Structures are given as structure tokens and as C-alpha cells.
Amino acid sequence: MKDSGVSPIIATILLVAITVVLAAVLYVMVSGFTHSPGAVNSAGLTEAQNSANNFTVTITSVSASNIAIGNLRLVVNGTSYAISSSVAAGSVIKLESTGGITVYFGVLGGNSGTYLQTGDFFYILGSGLTGMTVTLYSGGSQLGSTTL
Helix, strand or coil: CCCCCCCHHHHHHHHHHHHHHHHHHHHHHHHCCCCCCCCCCCEEEEEEEEECCEEEEEEEEECCCCCEHHHEEEEECCEEEECCCCCCCCCEEEEEEECCEEEEEECCCCCCCCECCCCCEEEEECCCCCCCEEEEEECCEEEEEEEC
16 A cells, blocks of 8 residues: 655645745734824924014924814913914904903915915914913814914
């Protein structure tokens, strides 16, 4: 009677092929868990004190060209000031006056007025502003923050 079975060469080839397939399946499974989240929008903010009760916060950089002005919200020391629509280029609008603080938003001339761009700015007027935190949001996402 003759012994029959898989030759050692065929067995080795099969083991290597199975190992390669398992490694590929493992790679595909693990790579699905390591993807970074989507890009996060951000904006650079710079503050300048114009007088004792007057600050300007200027947008110095914007990470995306589609951050709608109508979705912006500025939070000054915990109080929220929302922009509800686009703003004409070259204009300044009053957002709100709350707790002795008045906030204006301005669009630099030449900017679209629909999307946030470098050069757009906020005027913040009121007493005791020095040391307050100013944070800019788009929807629920923080874009940037600075301290007056």
C-alpha cells in the first residue's frame, strides 16, 4: 500500500498563502479603526486694545473657505452673541448688548460677507474687558479663542 498525502513543498506553499491572507484580513480590519476624524475647522484670532473699554478681535487665518458667517457665535466671558445672517462686505452690524458689553461684527471690504475670511473682525465694547476670554464658534464647533 502506498502512502498518499500532501508533499512538503505543497504544504509549505499552502501555509504561506494562508498566512498572507490572514495578514491582509487583519490589516483591513485594523486600518478601519485608525482613520483620523475629519478635518476640524479653525480660525486664528488676534486681539487689540483700542482704548480702556474697546477691543478689536481680528480673524487672522481661516482653515476653510466655507465657514458661513450666519452660523457664527462669539462667546465673551460666557455670554453668547450670534450672527444670524450674512453681512454686506465693508459693513459692521451690532450683534447685541448684554450685561454692559456690546459686540459688533464687521466684514472687511472686499470680503464676501457670506463666509468668514481673514480680516473680518469683532468690536467688543464695555468696562472690565481685560482678561476676559473670547471664543468663536461655528455651529457647535470651536474655531478659535483669545484673551482680551
